[in-house]
Amino acid sequence: MSIFTQTSKDQRLALRVGAFVAMAFVLAGIVVFFIGQKTHLFEKQVSYRAYFASVEGLSSHSPVWLNGLEVGRVEAVGFPSKPGEKRMEVRLRLSTEYAQRVRADSVARLSSLGVLGDKAVDISLGSLDQPEVPEGGEIPSETSGDVSAMMRSASKVLDDAVAVSGELRKAVTVYADPKMAQDVAAGVRSLRLMLEEIEKGNGTLHALIYDEQTGRDVRALVANASQTAMRMDKAVAHVESLLGEVEHGNGTAHALIYGQDGANALKELGSAAGQLAGLLEDAKKNPDGAVHQLVYGSAGGMLADLGSAAADIKQITSMVARGEGSLGGIITDPTVYEDLRQVVGNVKRNRVLRALVRFAIDNNDNVQYVGVPLKQPKDEGSQRAIGGAGPDSPSPGDAPPVPVVAPLPGKAP
Structure with a gap:
């Protein structure tokens, strides 16, 4: 059937169907477009x-x-x-x-x-x-937080809050007991009476709180305690420094504690203590010894001798103070001092005496051999001392020495 052979009624129906299909396709295209744009x-x-x-x-x-x-x-x-x-x-x-x-x-x-x-x-x-x-x-x-994790955390927090509220309800139930209320009231009254006594009484707490002098004393005591603590800290630090020096240093204490010298010193000290104990034991067993007499004997005679010696010393010092005797004259008489100065001055001015003094000083070690006969040395290079003194000095068994007088120098050096 051709569209031209259809009646007007069929044509209107076909137009409606075509328009509907066209609109459906347009809507489908629009939907697909928006969906494609979205996705x-x-x-x-x-x-x-x-x-x-x-x-x-x-x-x-x-x-x-x-x-x-x-x-x-x-x-x-x-x-x-x-x-x-x-x-x-x-x-x-x-x-x-x-x-x-x-x-x-x-x-x-x-x-x-x-x-x-x-x-x-x-x-x-x-x-x-x-x-x-x-x-x-x-x-x-x-990883980031999300709502589900937050909900789980909130659920846990709610569970904890419920548990805490249950415990709080139990505590409130206990304190709701009338006897408990009476005990609490009695405790409050006792506390109030104690505070009134502290405020109006003369006790230590009243003085600490209301007395200015006591407050100053307490502050001074605290300051002294603080200073004492600081000094103790310094002392402890000093002791620690000393211990560190003993441990790491090279001194005697380090050697005694950490070195072999300490063990040797202890051994020697023990040996000396043993010897001292032996000496004391010998002194105790030997009644005739001086140590035994000093330790175990009678002290009367020794004290008497000491007293006599002290009296003699006192008498001698008294005589010297009074100018008696040679020593007293030298100390108290100025003329003796002047005479000694004059004699020394004469010795300095006299060439012979001055030479003799110098000779005696220079040959002090060989003066004992003056007058001993000279003996030929075995070696040509041996040196001779004054008067023949030297390595081959005469022995006691040799012939008696012939006195030899050393010549005096003609001129002073």
């Missing part, structure tokens, strides 16, 4: 990977955000291809125009879409100085 279906996309410890609430087609702006969808959620990887693998698809903003320092996090627990993947913007993540590469991930 970036008609855009060129790039895929990435991210790993999370938990993917609860995340599913395929969950949105992917780039700093809060939706730029793609979750392609798949599953187990990782690596056997040792404990995190879940999430494949992401992003629009190519945003791929250049995903850098090596970008971080992927799971964010909540609402209270129902749905999740989305939120990627942070990367820095321009960092390289881009290649297609199929891994975006670093980071």
Whole structure:
């Protein structure tokens, strides 16, 4: 049947059907357009990977955000291809125009879409100085708090609050006892009486709180205690320094404690103590010894001798003080001093006497050999002392010496 052979009624019906079909196609195109725009279906996309410890609430087609702006969808959620990887693998698809903003320092996090627990993947913007993540590469991930975790924490907090309220109710029940109330009232009255006594009485607490002089004394006592503590700290530090010096130094104490010299000294001290004990034992057993008489004998005779010696010394010093005797004259008589000065002056002025004095001083070691006969030495190089003294001095068994007088020098040196 041709459209031209149809009646007007059939033509109107065909037009209506065609218009309806055309409108359906238009609506379908509009829907597909909006859906494709929403899901970036008609855009060129790039895929990435991210790993999370938990993917609860995340599913395929969950949105992917780039700093809060939706730029793609979750392609798949599953187990990782690596056997040792404990995190879940999430494949992401992003629009190519945003791929250049995903850098090596970008971080992927799971964010909540609402209270129902749905999740989305939120990627942070990367820095321009960092390289881009290649297609199929891994975006670093980071764990973030979500609503479900917060709800679990809140549930735990509520459970703890219920337990605390139960314990508080038990405590209130105990204190609600009338006897307990009476005891508390009695305690409060006793405390009030004690405070009144402290305020109006003459006790120590009253003096400490209300007496200014006592307060000053207490402050002075505390200051003295503080100074004493500081001095004790300094003393302890000094002792620690001394101990450190003894431990690490090279002194006698270090040698006695840490070295072999200490053991040797102890051995010698023990030996000396043994010898002293032996001497004391011998002195105790020998009654005729001087030590025995001093320790165990009668002290009367010794004290008498000491008294007599002291009396003699006192008498001698008295005579010297009175100018009696030669020593007293030398000390108390000025003429004796002047005579001695004159004699010494004459000796200095006399050449012969001065030469004799110098000769005696220079040959003091050989004066004892003056008058001993000279003896020929065995060696030609042997030196002779004055008067023949030397290595071959005469022995007691030799012939009696012939006196030899050393010649006096003619002139003073």
